[in-house]
Amino acid sequence: MNETNIDKPIIRLINLTRRYKVGPNVVEAVAGIDLEIAAGEFVALMGASGSGKSTLLNLLGGLDTPSSGEVWVGEVNLATAKRNILDQHRQHTVGFVFQSFNLLSTRTALENVEMPMLLVGERAAARRTRAHELLAQIGLAQRSDHLPNALSGGEQQRVAIARALANNPLILLADEPTGNLDSKNGAEVMRILRSLNQERGLTLIVVTHDPAVAAYADRVVRLLDGKIVEISMNAAPTIEAVPPITPVMSQLQEASV
Numbered sequence: 001m002n003e004t005n006i007d008k009p010i011i012r013l014i015n016l017t018r019r020y021k022v023g024p025n026v027v028e029a030v031a032g033i034d035l036e037i038a039a040g041e042f043v044a045l046m047g048a049s050g051s052g053k054s055t056l057l058n059l060l061g062g063l064d065t066p067s068s069g070e071v072w073v074g075e076v077n078l079a080t081a082k083r084n085i086l087d088q089h090r091q092h093t094v095g096f097v098f099q100s101f102n103l104l105s106t107r108t109a110l111e112n113v114e115m116p117m118l119l120v121g122e123r124a125a126a127r128r129t130r131a132h133e134l135l136a137q138i139g140l141a142q143r144s145d146h147l148p149n150a151l152s153g154g155e156q157q158r159v160a161i162a163r164a165l166a167n168n169p170l171i172l173l174a175d176e177p178t179g180n181l182d183s184k185n186g187a188e189v190m191r192i193l194r195s196l197n198q199e200r201g202l203t204l205i206v207v208t209h210d211p212a213v214a215a216y217a218d219r220v221v222r223l224l225d226g227k228i229v230e231i232s233m234n235a236a237p238t239i240e241a242v243p244p245i246t247p248v249m250s251q252l253q254e255a256s257v
């Protein structure tokens, strides 16, 4: 974790609430959450199915709008932000990783990684160069021309991580990133995420049902019925020795300065 940033919250949630109307009923998916997350922190979000984890992640990502309360990310309150500010947030401030990878099936690994850069108008040559670098950094240089269905699940999720990093976000939001992977590939994905956190100071919020995944985090936040019911610090998060992506991640940092 980046010691210089640790006291500065990058995320501040104030009485955050998201209600859904389902017929005559109202579901409070997120029911008055107050939480601060420091820049460079790695937080695991846990809780039973339906406890509001994905809803909370979507609110943080600017993919959903709160019913009430505030979602501060840096100096921006997403609850009241204008559309262009929300676009900026989704395209530059956060990166998303999903359980089911969500790669475009007719595009190669390289083209998938290029996509977020294409959407913000990055030039073709710069896109290609950076996508090649990102794939090399996660050990998939040899797979850049493969379509997703010619990649293993673990490889697809690594491509999805590279794609999430394309526009150099401050925060990575991952919704059960290891949920579709076996334990070996799941551990590989977590090792990469933890390295990104340590090497780049990337703030990480990872939803998981798996205690072995939560063990990588600095702090575990547990939800029940849309509320925080427990916050615990991990005194000794899982950190594997000598992460192989360390040298390339420092190059990435230099390239993005």
Ligand SMILES: Nc1ncnc2c1ncn2[C@@H]1O[C@H](COP(=O)(O)OP(=O)(O)OP(=O)(O)O)[C@@H](O)[C@H]1O
Pocket: 020, 021, 022, 027, 028, 029, 047, 048, 049, 050, 051, 052, 053, 054, 055, 056
């Ligand atoms: N678009 C929606 N319309 C109505 N209700 C919704 C909607 N999205 C979520 N909910 C409800 O809000 C609650 C929280 O859902 P959410 O998807 O955030 O849970 P979760 O903790 O991510 O669960 P899981 O572990 O199964 O992914 C659930 O009761 C769900 O049914």
Ligand SMILES: [Mg+2]
Pocket: 053, 054, 055, 175
């Ligand atoms: Mg969910």
